[in-house]
Amino acid sequence: xxxxxxxxxxxxxxxxxxxxxxxxxxxxxxxxxxxxxxxxxxxxxxxxxxxxxxxxxxxxxxxxxxxxxxxxxxxxxxxxxxxxxxxxxxxxxxxxxxxxxxxxxxxxxxxxxxxxxxxxxxxxxxxxxxxxxxxxxx
Numbered sequence: 001x002x003x004x005x006x007x008x009x010x011x012x013x014x015x016x017x018x019x020x021x022x023x024x025x026x027x028x029x030x031x032x033x034x035x036x037x038x039x040x041x042x043x044x045x046x047x048x049x050x051x052x053x054x055x056x057x058x059x060x061x062x063x064x065x066x067x068x069x070x071x072x073x074x075x076x077x078x079x080x081x082x083x084x085x086x087x088x089x090x091x092x093x094x095x096x097x098x099x100x101x102x103x104x105x106x107x108x109x110x111x112x113x114x115x116x117x118x119x120x121x122x123x124x125x126x127x128x129x130x131x132x133x134x135x136x137x138x
Contacts, residue, residue: 028041028044028048058092061092061093062092062093063093070089070090071087072088072089072096073086073087074086074087078105079105080105081105082102082103082104082105083102083104083105084100084101084102085100085101086099086100086101087099087101
């Protein structure tokens with residue numbers, strides 16, 4: 001961390017950032033420059049990433065679960081300029097992920113954008129311009 005960055009953060013935050021970004025924590029930093037080196041790095045890093053984000057645990061607990069590729073969609077709501085449609089799909093056994101699909105009104109084709117809504121209960125609504133209470137209107 002250079003001197004300007006050190007002044008930008010309070011001491012407790014700077015120490016935390018120094019700790020989590022320490023060189024010994026950078027086991028999978030990529031330094032290659034060729035397609036072969038990218039493939040070698042991916043082969044080493046992917047198993048660690050699967051473990052880190054919990055995919056191995058999920059696979060073990062799911063007992064062969066492959067995901068329900070069936071998407072359940074509600075009736076679309078039309079407006080003058082777009083169509084909004086809610087739905088969900090199963091990501092793990094008994095866990096359904098809600099989504100809100102927006103598309104421009106009219107014939108396509110249209111470009112695709114997938115936007116993560118974070119951890120708000122109605123985050124997909126907020127990004128779609130729907131306020132269920134006063135909080136997001138603020």
